[in-house]
Amino acid sequence: MIKNTLFLLLSLAMSNPASAGMTAAQKEAGETGAILFxxxxxxxxxxxxxxxAEAGDRDAQYYLGEAIRLSQRYVTPDAKKWYEASVRPKRQAVFTSFSTTNSSIRCSMVSNQQ
Known part of the structure; x- marks a missing residue:
């Protein structure tokens, strides 16, 4: 269990280049938030x-968007903001809306143009 937790924390810290400019407290908050999520x-x-997420951690931005969506049971404007922020530097497409229709999930994608 301890090895898994340590591996998770190390992989989170190393997987996000935006984390290089973050303070130790901001990194720790992101790691704690990811574990809770x-x-x-x-x-x-x-x-x-x-x-x-406010410090620019893309993983935390994505997890925050997901946490908001799951706790509110739909994509709020706040959740959409964090989903988009999580992929903006990569200039990739982002899923912007999730809705449940007849027990299936419908996703729409838009190009993330700046």
Whole structure:
């Protein structure tokens, strides 16, 4: 268990180039938020993820968008903002809306042009 947690923390810290300009407290908040998110604690993860997301951590931005969507049960404007922010530097397409229709998930994609 300890090895898995350590591996998770190290992989999160190394996987995000935006984390290079973050303070130790911001990195720790992102790691704590990601751990809470992965434990399905979508409400309590949001304050931690928000700290790291505001600092530019793309993983935290994505997790925050997901945490908001899962806790609100739909994509709010805030969730959409964080989804888009998480991919903006990559200039990739982003899923912008999720809705449940007849027990299926419908996703629409838009190009992330700046």
């Amino acid at each position: 992965k434990q399905s604690d979508w409400y309590d993860s949001q304050p931690f993820l928000n700290i790291a």
